[in-house]
Amino acid sequence: MTTPAPGRIEIITGPMFSGKSEELIRRLKRARIARQRVACYKPDIDLRYHRTAIASHSSHTHDASTIAPTSDRLREDLFGSGRIHETDVIGIDEVQFFDADIIPLALELVHLGKRVILAGLDTTFANEPFGPVPNLMALADEVTKLSAVCMVCGQPAIHTQRLGQSQELVVVGAAGLYEARCRTHFEPYVDEHLSEQLELPAVEIH
Secondary structure: OOOOOOOEEEEEEOOOOOOHHHHHHHHHHHHHHOOOOEEEEEEOOOOOOOOOEEEOOOOOEEEOEEEOOOHHHHHHHHHHOOHHHHOOEEEEOOHHHOOOOHHHHHHHHHHOOOEEEEEEOOEOOOOOEOOOHHHHHHHOOEEEEOOEEOOOOOOEEOEEEEOOOOOOOOOOOOEOOEEEEOOOOOOOOOOOOOOOOOOOOOOOOO
């Protein structure tokens, strides 16, 4: 049996509102245009805009399977059903919510010749490393770190500012709960009463 050529890991990261999901969607759509077989996943804790698709803040979407954010569940979906043999490119949005075992699973997929594209936050609202993303960045073939626009001064923003008092690590939301900030105006744990970040309506599921 011929050993497949190694695949690659691509990381798309940056703060909220930097276009991570939009870039992931763009790469997956280009892969489809190239007639590559694509499988896309999103964690079931992020249903802000759509239940069966990844969606950017600018309303671009791509069909996705919604799963519990564990490597075991992802492995089951890919290998248990034989889907892995019908897939060339695997995309995962909001990868920061997955457990640490996503790292060896990603490497295993690369050894099987798969292109693995992972999008997610690299730091938390407290400016600490977020989940497996920093380690995935260290192992990736390519890292794209995007910036957003600071909602205070308009300069490039690399931080996600949480608006409110909650200290919980995971509070899923968009405008009204978070906004992008530059280094100068990033203030962890500071309460704010108004967000000017672009707000998009959530998709209603009937």
